[in-house]
Amino acid sequence: AQTVTQSQPEMSVQEAETVTLSCTYDTSENNYYLFWYKQPPSRQMILVIRQEAYKQQNATENRFSVNFQKAAKSFSLKISDSQLGDTAMYFCAFSEIQGAQKLVFGQGTRLTINP
């Protein structure tokens, strides 16, 4: 069974700083998807970024980028020029490509951006 581990329960940075959230996972699959989801205080889950394992290029979405290390099974999220609105819980998630494509979530990292 796949597992996802986020080792940082909480992080706090100043506005405009760069912050990196860590995520490691375990799977025997060669192809799969990895995601970062954001859950603000409203509790609405929002997709931040997605990475296909068969793509070597790291995904980027504006201020958000990932460092995908397939061999190390590591998938970190970098937030540049952090903003107050980035304050949220961040969940790393894994999905197989075949079958039901269920999401397996990590424990989450509570990120606080301070003014």
Add this chain to the structure above:
Amino acid sequence: GAVVSQHPSWVICKSGTSVKIECRSLDFQATTMFWYRQFPKQSLMLMATSNEGSKATYEQGVEKDKFLINHASLTLSTLTVTSAHPEDSSFYICSARDAGLAGSEQYFGPGTRLTVT
């Protein structure tokens, strides 16, 4: 696009009663919907996978008779918590996958807060 709604957004019920939560994909067809449970300050725990026109697949440890799931159409799945008890109080979230798109992305509903008194 890709909006998923849930109704109700919050509900309070008495112990022993049943509560139904609806999950709708508003602008796409979803052959597969997922139901999650989230306790305070914790991650999302998958309860079951709901497939249109067939029986739901429950995760290990989730009581099928307590959490009844019906996915009668490509845009609607319902979760019924039967004979609810205080320990069923939680935040329930659904998600849906667009049948017309490849890529595994799930769109999440805003969640339903259930309080059983």
